[in-house]
Each structure stands twice: as structure tokens, then as C-alpha cells.
Amino acid sequence: xxxxxxxxxxxxxxxxxxxPVVATVLTLLVGSAMFAVLGxxxxxxxxxxxxxxLNSMNGLSELLLKASPLILIGCGLAVGFRANVWNIGAExxxxxxxxxxxxxxxxxxxxxxxLLLPLMVLAGACAGMLWAAIPAFLRARMNTNEILVTLMLxxxxxxxxxxxxxxxxxxxxxxxxxxTALLPAAAxxxxxxxxxxxxxxxxxxxxxxxxxxxxxxxxxxxYKMSVGGAAPLAARYAGFRESAAVWTGLLxxxxxxxxxxxxxxxxxxxxxxxxxxxxxxxxxxIVAFIGRLNAFGIVLGGLLMSLLxxxxxxxxxxxxxxxxxxxxxxxxxxFFLLAADFFIFYRIRLIPEHA
Amino acid sequence: MHNLxxxxxxxxxxxxxxxxxxxxxxxxxxxxxxxxxxxxxxxPIAEIGWTKQHSLAVDAVKAELGDKVEIxxxxxxxMPQDAERVFRELAASGNRLIFGTSFSHGTPLQKVAPRFPKxxxxxxxxxxxxxxxxxxxxxxxxGCYVAGAAGxxxxxxxxxxxxxxxxxxxxxxxxxxxxxGAQSVNPDITCNALFLNSWFDPGKEKEAANxxxxxxxxxxxxxxxxxxxxxxxxxxxxWSIGYASDMSKFGSGKQLTAFTLDWSxxxxxxxxxxxxxxxxxxxxxxxxxxxxxxxxxxxxxIPADVIAKLKQLEADIGSGKVHPYAxxxxxxxxNVKVPAGAVLADADIRGMNWFVKGMIGKLS
Numbered sequence: 001x002x003x004x005x006x007x008x009x010x011x012x013x014x015x016x017x018x019x020p021v022v023a024t025v026l027t028l029l030v031g032s033a034m035f036a037v038l039g040x041x042x043x044x045x046x047x048x049x050x051x052x053x054l055n056s057m058n059g060l061s062e063l064l065l066k067a068s069p070l071i072l073i074g075c076g077l078a079v080g081f082r083a084n085v086w087n088i089g090a091e092x093x094x095x096x097x098x099x100x101x102x103x104x105x106x107x108x109x110x111x112x113x114x115l116l117l118p119l120m121v122l123a124g125a126c127a128g129m130l131w132a133a134i135p136a137f138l139r140a141r142m143n144t145n146e147i148l149v150t151l152m153l154x155x156x157x158x159x160x161x162x163x164x165x166x167x168x169x170x171x172x173x174x175x176x177x178x179x180t181a182l183l184p185a186a187a188x189x190x191x192x193x194x195x196x197x198x199x200x201x202x203x204x205x206x207x208x209x210x211x212x213x214x215x216x217x218x219x220x221x222x223y224k225m226s227v228g229g230a231a232p233l234a235a236r237y238a239g240f241r242e243s244a245a246v247w248t249g250l251l252x253x254x255x256x257x258x259x260x261x262x263x264x265x266x267x268x269x270x271x272x273x274x275x276x277x278x279x280x281x282x283x284x285x286i287v288a289f290i291g292r293l294n295a296f297g298i299v300l301g302g303l304l305m306s307l308l309x310x311x312x313x314x315x316x317x318x319x320x321x322x323x324x325x326x327x328x329x330x331x332x333x334x335f336f337l338l339a340a341d342f343f344i345f346y347r348i349r350l351i352p353e354h355a
Numbered sequence: 356m357h358n359l360x361x362x363x364x365x366x367x368x369x370x371x372x373x374x375x376x377x378x379x380x381x382x383x384x385x386x387x388x389x390x391x392x393x394x395x396x397x398x399p400i401a402e403i404g405w406t407k408q409h410s411l412a413v414d415a416v417k418a419e420l421g422d423k424v425e426i427x428x429x430x431x432x433x434m435p436q437d438a439e440r441v442f443r444e445l446a447a448s449g450n451r452l453i454f455g456t457s458f459s460h461g462t463p464l465q466k467v468a469p470r471f472p473k474x475x476x477x478x479x480x481x482x483x484x485x486x487x488x489x490x491x492x493x494x495x496x497x498g499c500y501v502a503g504a505a506g507x508x509x510x511x512x513x514x515x516x517x518x519x520x521x522x523x524x525x526x527x528x529x530x531x532x533x534x535x536g537a538q539s540v541n542p543d544i545t546c547n548a549l550f551l552n553s554w555f556d557p558g559k560e561k562e563a564a565n566x567x568x569x570x571x572x573x574x575x576x577x578x579x580x581x582x583x584x585x586x587x588x589x590x591x592x593x594w595s596i597g598y599a600s601d602m603s604k605f606g607s608g609k610q611l612t613a614f615t616l617d618w619s620x621x622x623x624x625x626x627x628x629x630x631x632x633x634x635x636x637x638x639x640x641x642x643x644x645x646x647x648x649x650x651x652x653x654x655x656x657i658p659a660d661v662i663a664k665l666k667q668l669e670a671d672i673g674s675g676k677v678h679p680y681a682x683x684x685x686x687x688x689x690n691v692k693v694p695a696g697a698v699l700a701d702a703d704i705r706g707m708n709w710f711v712k713g714m715i716g717k718l719s
Contacts, residue, residue: 175705
């Protein structure tokens with residue numbers, strides 16, 4: 001008897017539904033076994049991982065606060081990913097967005113102006129788009145690989161930020177430590193309730209999800225981009241321009257990442273320092289794929305990533321589980337989630353030896 | 356800029372002074388209860404390094420106070436966004452004493468502390484103080500000065516190499532002290548300095564150490580969170596100086612000494628203070644005298660009379676007889692920064708962003 005992997009003639013609709021369930025069950029089984037072997041009660045560990053972080057208003061607020069940039073960036077990136085435009089430099093676009101927003105916040109002549117916050121959103125979006133326009137131009141005009149260019153520009157953005165906070169933008173009252181002064185109150189999103197950290201920037205993410213859905217599922221350009229991604233030759237034959245897809249894909253990702261950077265700055269951070277993002281730009285790539293490049297899938301993906309992160313802290317706080325173990329567990333879940341997708345497009349057949 | 360800094364420093368100090376003067380911290384006097392204490396590490400606990408030294412201090416608290424304390428530790432929290440959530444969570448779940456151990460924990464602590472006025476917060480390497488937020492920091496430069504003197508005694512090329520994580524005052528100051536200590540032995544000695552812009556990047560650090568050795572440096576001191584500098588120096592036959600932990604076992608027998616950090620006294624004082632109900636937000640800044648900075652055992656290759664001199668130097672710095680930043684101090688371009696007979700003011704030490712004469716390298 002042998003096994004053979006076969007491509008399905010059509011993606012399996014039932015596997016599409018079953019894959020995440022299978023992945024979850026496998027994760028719970030393997031995870032429980034791992035916790036049990038290490039001497040932790042599997043049930044209470046899983047409870048601390050997935051339920052405890054959501055038990056309080058503060059937990060919910062933190063979940064959304066952390067999920068918001070992931071979802072926002074994930075939506076922007078997915079627009080490009082659907083057309084095979086691989087922007088993996090959202091981290092850099094986020095940083096540039098935060099820098100531009102901070103520039104407006106610190107140096108706008110009237111620090112109490114109600115216009116400050118909208119201007120910062122605009123600055124963040126434009127700067128993110130500008131940063132993404134570099135790989136877009138190079139790809140559209142010179143067919144330069146956008147994967148490399150976007151990634152390299154992330155390092156440039158990081159070093160530019162480092163130069164600013166070590167040099168010209170350093171807080172004059174901060175003992176020469178590399179960070180800017182705190183932004184004025186009018187440049188900060190006011191939390192819904194000062195007991196929690198969630199702020200109105202979550203609405204921007206909500207709007208982005210809707211726009212992304214309308215664009216990909218309801219607009220002709222979105223349709224053309226999807227065709228270009230699925231069947232480039234057919235798209236070319238139909239007269240769909242590839243450069244339009246490149247520009248749209250990269251600018252959407254850049255704008256989303258730039259706004260996310262602004263929202264981090266005007267939300268939980270309040271100032272720039274040499275490192276401002278816990279890898280949101282990279283994590284959002286995973287989120288986009290967990291969400292299958294679909295707007296509402298990305299919302300679920302972002303919430304899941306956020307929960308995994310908070311859960312990892314909770315098990316460390318309550319059960320003393322090492323942070324390395326929680327990352328192993330997070331890896332197991334993401335692995336099964338993405339691996340289970342294999343069965344949507346392929347099946348394994350059993351072939352009798354004598355046939 | 357320096358005047359402004361000094362003014363700021365005085366402001367902070369007087370604010371704390373006022374807080375102490377008005378009766379200190381009366382919120383949390385309850386001797387019966389077990390003290391729940393939370394500690395946030397910036398990285399996982401490794402064999403050596405910054406977080407390891409904090410974990411040793413936590414162990415010291417456990418050893419001395421036993422079941423009077425219940426300690427929750429969470430590691431690998433660097434980003435301010437995450438730190439704020441963790442501090443809030445620790446405070447909300449009944450911890451009455453909470454430690455932040457990284458400069459990046461500062462702004463989050465400043466946001467969380469006012470919301471939990473009955474919780475005592477302690478920030479290692481912090482610069483801002485609040486009625487329930489104290490800070491503690493080590494005088495790295497004292498150990499660095501002694502290590503520099505040791506290096507100068509052993510160097511044949513008259514060139515020292517320094518690798519720093521970031522060009523921040525906490526690193527720039529000690530780099531200067533390293534050279535000043537060396538110049539106290541050999542006035543012509545110089546120091547090549549490189550910065551990695553990372554605390555933990557063994558690849559880049561290895562490259563930096565190789566570069567310094569190829570430039571002729573035969574003593575390497577690395578202020579990062581790895582033992583790579585000590586290791587590469589040992590492999591290349593150069594002397595090395597360890598930081599934070601004793602790294603002799605990584606140095607192929609070539610570690611001259613290390614300026615190690617022992618935060619036990621800071622942790623214990625805060626824990627006892629909260630237990631006894633008399634915790635106050637202090638500005639603690641200690642070095643060799645208080646034992647927060649300690650010199651690791653000197654290499655056996657150093658002649659006994661030199662070791663005796665180095666030990667005397669430790670004692671003299673501890674007693675204040677020798678000040679590492681005593682004038683005359685000139686900057687790289689030869690401008691006098693501290694006139695003869697004076698010493699650099701504390702606020703200027705904590706904000707040091709210039710290299711002394713003889714340093715080779717740039718701060719940006």
C-alpha cells in the first residue's frame with residue numbers, strides 16, 4: 001500500500017470549513033500533551049491561555065488594542081497579496097508613518113488644535129504610502145523584486161528612526177536618552193475610559209475592514225487584481241494592467257501600515273523611541289494568511305494572534321509557564337492552521353500495492 | 356543643554372525630596388500579609404547578562420524573606436506597549452511592589468503608577484520619579500574605571516577596544532571611564548569605540564570585536580547583553596573585560612576582570628520597606644562602595660603588585676578619594692569640559708553624550 005498526494009480538481013468546500021476545526025483540535029491535543037508531559041495541568045493551562053485573558057473588561061480592551069494594528073495592516077497587505085504583490089515591509093511603512101505623525105504632533109504650531117489628530121492620521125497614511133511607493137515604482141517600471149525592496153526599506157526606516165531619536169528629535173529634557181518628548185494631549189487618542197487603554201483608533205480599523213471588503217468583493221479593480229493574482233496570463237489577455245495592481249497593492253499596504261504606526265504612537269506609546277513596534281508589520285503577514293486574505297477572516301486572524309499573545313502572558317503570570325514554551329505553543333497553533341489548508345487543495349489517496 | 360539637564364535633575368530630586376519630606380509612603384503598611392511582588396524582565400534569563408543579574412537579586416529576596424514574599428516574574432517584555440499592560444495586570448492582581456528592569460519600562464511605569472497609588476513601583480535605570488515610583492541605578496563608571504586601569508597595565512599596544520549596545524549616557528559614560536582609568540596608568544592610551552544599536556546581536560558583536568582586534572586593540576570591553584566580546588577576544592588572544600556578569604568561563608582565560616552588577620541590596624531594601632510599611636520612593640545610585648558594582652576576581656596573569664594597586668583603586672573610588680570624572684577633562688576636540696580641581700556634576704554624568712579626549716569613534 002502506498003499513499004499518494006493528489007491535487008483536487010476543485011478546492012474542497014467542506015475542507016475549507018473543516019480545516020480550521022481540524023487545526024484547532026490537533027493544536028489542543030498536541031498542546032495538552034506537551035503541557036501534561038511538562039507537568040502542567042492541560043485544562044487549566046488552556047483555560048489560562050484562551051479564557052482568562054477575556055475574563056475582564058481590561059482583558060477585552062487589551063485584546064482589541066493589540067488586534068487593531070494587526071487587522072488594519074493585515075487588510076492593507078491582503079489587497080496586494082491577492083494580486084501576488086508581496087509587500088513584506090509593512091514594519092518599515094509603520095515606522096515611517098509613526099515618524100511623520102510624530103513630526104506633525106511635535107512641531108505643529110498650535111499644540112492644542114483639534115485638527116492635530118486628523119492631520120497626524122493623514123501624515124501617517126501619506127508617509128506609509130510614500131515609503132511603499134518606492135518599491136511600487138521600482139517594480140512597475142523596472143520589474144525590481146518588491147519582496148527585497150520592501151524588506152530592505154524596513155531596515156532603512158528603522159535606522160532613520162534611530163537617527164532621529166538619538167539626534168535631532170531627542171527630548172531636550174530627557175537626559176540624552178534616545179526618545180522624543182511626550183506628545184501633547186491633543187495629539188493623543190483619548191481612551192474611551194481612563195481605566196482601560198482602548199481608544200477610538202479602533203474605529204479606523206473598523207472602517208478599513210469594511211473598505212477592504214467592498215474593494216475586494218464588490219469593486220471591478222479588486223476583481224481584476226484577484227484575477228491577476230490567480231491567473232496572470234489570463235489577466236494580461238483580458239487587458240488588465242499589472243502595474244495598476246502593483247501600485248494599488250503596495251499603496252494600500254503602505255497606507256494601512258502608516259496609519260497603524262500613527263495609532264500606536266497616539267495610543268499606547270505617546271512618544272518615539274528606537275523601537276516602536278513589537279513586530280506588528282511582520283505578524284500582520286501571518287494574520288492576512290490565517291484570514292485567507294479575506295476581510296472578515298483577517299478580523300478573526302488578528303483577534304487570534306492578539307489572544308495568543310495575551311494568553312502567553314497570562315500563563316506566565318498565573319502558572320509560571322516559561323515564555324519559550326508559550327511561543328512553542330503559539331507556533332504549533334499557527335503551523336496547524338496554515339498546514340491544514342493543504343487539504344483544501346490536495347488530498348491523500350491510498351493506493352493498493354498490486355494495482 | 357547641560358544646564359537644562361541639571362535643572363531637570365534638581366527638579367526631579369526635589370520632587371522626590373518633597374514626597375519623602377511629607378511623610379513618605381504611608382499607603383501600604385500591613386505587616387501580617389504576605390508581600391506579593393512582581394518583577395518584569397526585559398529578556399529571558401540567560402546564563403549571564405543583565406536579566407540574569409536581576410534574577411540573582413530576586414533569588415536573594417526569596418532567600419532572605421522566604422515565605423513572607425510571593426514573587427511573580429514575567430520575562431521577555433521590552434516594548435513599552437506590552438510593558439504597560441503587564442505592569443497594570445500585576446498591579447491589578449494584588450502585587451504591592453513592582454519592579455521594572457529596563458529603561459524602556461519607564462514611560463509605561465509613569466503611566467501606570469499614578470493609577471495605583473497604593474502600589475510601590477521601582478524602576479531600574481529610570482530617570483523619572485513619582486510619589487510611588489522610585490529608581491535605582493548602578494555607577495557602572497566606577498567599575499569601568501578600575502577595569503580600564505587593569506587593561507592599561509596589561510595592554511602592549513596602548514589601544515583599548517570598546518563595544519556598546521547603544522550610544523546612550525549609561526554606556527557612553529562608562530566607555531569614557533574605561534579610557535580615563537586606563538589613562539591614569541598610561542596617559543597616551545586610546546580607545547576605539549563601536550556601537551551595535553542592539554543589546555543582543557552576537558553576529559554583529561563578533562564582527563565588531565574582530566574589527567577592534569584588527570585595529571590593534573589588545574583589550575576588549577563589551578557593554579552588551581552577550582559574552583561574545585569576551586569570547587572573541589579570548590579566541591584572538593586579546594584581553595577582555597566582562598560586564599554585568601563574570602564571564603571568565605567564556606574568555607579562554609583572558610578575561611582580566613568584569614564589572615558585575617549586584618542589585619540584591621536594592622531589591623531587598625524595597626521589599627523590606629513595603630513589608631514594614633516604610634517604603635519611600637528613593638533615587639538610589641550606588642557603585643563600588645555599596646557593592647552594587649563589584650569587580651570579578653582578577654586574572655591570575657596580572658602581577659600581584661598590580662592587583663594590589665587595583666584593589667586600592669577600588670577602595671579609593673569607594674571612599675570618594677578618587678573620582679573617575681575628576682578634572683581636567685577634555686572632550687574629543689580638546690575643549691575643556693571639566694576644569695582641574697572640579698568633578699563632573701551628577702546630572703551631567705547621567706546625561707553624558709560626549710567622548711573624552713583619546714576616544715576614537717563617533718556617537719551617532
